[in-house]
Each structure stands twice: as C-alpha cells, then as structure tokens.
Amino acid sequence: MSRYMxxxxxxxxxxxxxxxxxxxxxxxxALEEALxxxxxxxxxxxxxxxxxxxxxxxxxxxxxxxxxxxxxxxxMKGLNALTPPDISVLEVREVRPSFDPRRDxxxxxxxxxxxxxxxxxxxxxxxxxxxxxxxDLELARQACSSLVGTHDFRAFTLAAETRGxxxxxxxxxxxxxxxxxxxxxIVVRAPSFxxxxxxxxxxxxxxxxxxxxxxxxxxxxxxxGTGPCADPLPPEGLFLWKVEYPQERLSA
Amino acid sequence: MSRYMxxxxxxxxxxxxxxxxxxxxxxxxALEEALxxxxxxxxxxxxxxxxxxxxxxxxxxxxxxxxxxxxxxxxMKGLNALTPPDISVLEVREVRPSFDPRRDxxxxxxxxxxxxxxxxxxxxxxxxxxxxxxxDLELARQACSSLVGTHDFRAFTLAAETRGxxxxxxxxxxxxxxxxxxxxxIVVRAPSFxxxxxxxxxxxxxxxxxxxxxxxxxxxxxxxGTGPCADPLPPEGLFLWKVEYPQERLSA
Numbered sequence: 001m002s003r004y005m006x007x008x009x010x011x012x013x014x015x016x017x018x019x020x021x022x023x024x025x026x027x028x029x030a031l032e033e034a035l036x037x038x039x040x041x042x043x044x045x046x047x048x049x050x051x052x053x054x055x056x057x058x059x060x061x062x063x064x065x066x067x068x069x070x071x072x073x074x075x076m077k078g079l080n081a082l083t084p085p086d087i088s089v090l091e092v093r094e095v096r097p098s099f100d101p102r103r104d105x106x107x108x109x110x111x112x113x114x115x116x117x118x119x120x121x122x123x124x125x126x127x128x129x130x131x132x133x134x135x136d137l138e139l140a141r142q143a144c145s146s147l148v149g150t151h152d153f154r155a156f157t158l159a160a161e162t163r164g165x166x167x168x169x170x171x172x173x174x175x176x177x178x179x180x181x182x183x184x185x186i187v188v189r190a191p192s193f194x195x196x197x198x199x200x201x202x203x204x205x206x207x208x209x210x211x212x213x214x215x216x217x218x219x220x221x222x223x224x225g226t227g228p229c230a231d232p233l234p235p236e237g238l239f240l241w242k243v244e245y246p247q248e249r250l251s252a
Numbered sequence: 253m254s255r256y257m258x259x260x261x262x263x264x265x266x267x268x269x270x271x272x273x274x275x276x277x278x279x280x281x282a283l284e285e286a287l288x289x290x291x292x293x294x295x296x297x298x299x300x301x302x303x304x305x306x307x308x309x310x311x312x313x314x315x316x317x318x319x320x321x322x323x324x325x326x327x328m329k330g331l332n333a334l335t336p337p338d339i340s341v342l343e344v345r346e347v348r349p350s351f352d353p354r355r356d357x358x359x360x361x362x363x364x365x366x367x368x369x370x371x372x373x374x375x376x377x378x379x380x381x382x383x384x385x386x387x388d389l390e391l392a393r394q395a396c397s398s399l400v401g402t403h404d405f406r407a408f409t410l411a412a413e414t415r416g417x418x419x420x421x422x423x424x425x426x427x428x429x430x431x432x433x434x435x436x437x438i439v440v441r442a443p444s445f446x447x448x449x450x451x452x453x454x455x456x457x458x459x460x461x462x463x464x465x466x467x468x469x470x471x472x473x474x475x476x477g478t479g480p481c482a483d484p485l486p487p488e489g490l491f492l493w494k495v496e497y498p499q500e501r502l503s504a
Contacts, residue, residue: 009371009373009374009375010374010375011374011375011377056374056375058373058375058432076371080371080372085372085374085377086374086377087374088371088372088373088374089371090369090370090371113431117342118342119261119328119332119340119341119342120332120337120340121261121310121340122261122262122263122308122337122338122339122340123261123262123263123308123310123378123379123491124379125263125337126375127375127376176430177430177431178428178429178430178431179365179429179430179431179432179435179437180310180431183431185431239375
C-alpha cells in the first residue's frame, strides 16, 4: 500500500458539507464512491478539515491509501470522470506513508467573498454573500488588522468551547477581489481555526464596517468575551482556499 | 406615459436567451411578466441587444413605457421581488420619451471569462469556459491588439452576412481577471457588433494563443475572409458587461 494526497475543489451548494454522513450527499461520500470504483475496493479518506454545508473549496486536501505505484495521472482523470460535476480533482500525488492532511497542515487560508452593492448578481449568487448596505472599507481593514496575532478566540466560535480557543492568525485583510465591480474578499490565514471561527470573524469585521459595532467591541471580544461576538455569515461566500504543508511532510 | 430605462444583470444558464419567444423561458419574457404585474397591464420592452441562450449579462439595458411619475425606487424593489433569482434589476430611471436602448447605444462591452488550468472549477463552471490547454498570453495579447480598429468582420460571424459587416473595435485585450488564479478575461468594446462576433473573435484569439493558428491567419481573416475564421466559443464564458449612452440621449 502507498499513501496519496488529493487536492480538491468543490462547489458546496448542493452538499451537506465535506464530512461523510449516512443518507446525506457529502463531498467525502462522493469522493470515496469514485475512489472505490477505481480501486475496486472500499477506500477511506481523511480531509484537512471539515467544511460546513454550503461552504466551497478551491484547495481542500484529502489523503487515502491504495495499491503502490498507481498511475496518479490516470487516477486524476478517472476521479474527474467519476465524481459529480460539483467536485473537481486538481492534483493526485504519492506522499509519505505517515502523511496526515489535518495534523501536518501548517497553514490554512480561507476567503470570504461578498458583493457590496444595492442589487444582487445572479451569476455570483451561489458563490458570494450579497450585502447591500454601505461598508466603510477602511474600518473593515482596521478590524482585519486587529485580529492578526495570537488571541483567545472563544468569542469567535459558536460551540461552548472555552478551552483550546487560543489561535494565531497570520494574516487577515479585506480588499477588492477583482473579476467584477463591488466584489470584495476577506482573506484570513492561520495554522488552524476553531469551529465556525472564519464565519463569525468575517461577520464581526462586517459589523464594524457597517457601523453596527465599534472597533473597541472587537478588541474587547479578542480580550476574551463570552458567547459569539457576531452572527456567523452564511456559507455561500466562504471558500477553503488552500492548505499548506512543509515539503518534508509530503515527500514519499 | 413616460419612458423608463432598466439596467439588468442575469445568469443566462437557464434562459433561452434574452429575446421573448413563445413557449421558451427568456429574460425578456420573465421581465415583461414582472412589469405587467407592477403596471397592471401588458408592458412591452426592448433591449440594447439580444444575448444568445446561455450568455450572461452584468449590465444589459432595456426600456419600456409606463404611467408617468412611477416611483422608480419602488419599481426596482418590486421588479427584484417579482423576477426570478437569475435576473437582477440594478437600476430603474426615467429617460426621455424617444430613448431607444439599441440605437442610442454608443458603446457595448463584452467580457469572456476562461479558466486556463488542467482541472475545471466547480464554483465557476456556469460562468466561465474551462480551457485546459497551454495558452501563450503574449500571443493572445497580440491577437487582441490586431483586432482593434475598423475592419470588415465578415469572417467573424456565423450568418452568411457579407454586407454591413464593417465594425470598429475600440478596445480588445486579454488579462488576468482576478478573484481566482488562472481566471482570464477577454474584454472587447465596440459601438456595435454583428451576430456571434464576440464568440468567434474570442475563439480566434484563443486559437492563436494555443498555437492552432498563426497571427497571420487572423490578419488574413480581417482583410476579408470567407466563412467564420474560428469556431465560436460556448456561451457560458460570455457576459454583456455594459452598454453606454451619451447623457443627452438619456435625460428625461
């Protein structure tokens, strides 16, 4: 047996999240079905992280074990032919037998896309949040900056987690995304996140940008608030953009 | 009666084009249904141009007559509530009674989006062409430049049109679109286009960029070839981006 890594892109709209569940259409479920067809036997996968229902991925990473020396190019083609059109396999490569896509990841990047104009965009409806209200981009940038660094993010999760909620945000910024006018993107990078953290964090940034809350409220939440400091944004704007690994954790 | 202008955005995927047809779902048909509900009577619209089945719009323009002094803000909200989610009304304004969205337009801009990487992107599948092959962007830029100016574009249409095929392209370029890696965009601007011209033209640019044809073949086609010089690209990547009018043709 050898170990293989997959880089996946998917549109989360019609999936009940990444993680396999009985009787629900999931990315992992669809992926393992395609892998089983290629391998001729059941194949278990594990992912770099779960994405919630409706959340997309541009570069999710998963790993599985299969017979040594499979033709990765052929498997990539085969997987793209066998998975539904809302999943795309960007890469298949052999990695070292101990590779763990969750534990070995040293950086995760999420991007939250939003369209800030009065009317929605039908072409982008599934893949960004429509936010008609006025936003102060400079305040949003300040809010993003204030999140960078090591903080106790207990006020940025929905679960009643109060232990192990310290995380280090390496980068956080908001700017024009390109491709269309008024399309904005919040980019946030951290070695790891807690449950729903990105959507609460993005909600908090937009609350500041829309004047709903003050920057000082955000600072207070970072100093260790109780309960989520903002409503989590809906899933449609969120992409797990990429997951990064040190070269030595990958090498077969 | 007064005359009103609408700016429309739509996702063309599930429409049989802009123009009203019996027994087919069209943008104009859906729009006129919503307008009739608001006006309490049948309302006829005319558009700045037809878009083919599957082609999108970020800023199509249409006009209609209705009772004088309607509340344009309320009509915009009403239209957005009454049209299906794949149509969005960006603007409603009163214009002068003789306003003709087709004849008064002085500039039209189309954008063709393409994803140039080995695997497709599920999130972008409906709104860009997936082109896995290698492209020479510099050659593509040269092809775009060569199209700018006044030429006989008879080799860039599918119809057997050989009269009235002279057009002036004001600008044509290709570049990174932003928002996602490997997402490219061809932008082309002209006062008017002939049937299928943008899709044949974009196809010709990509034929040069992929090495399928030479730049000199494009020059020969511009000098007046017979028959289309390239296969038209599929509709999913194409957006009617905006239509421009001189202020004096709009003023009510």
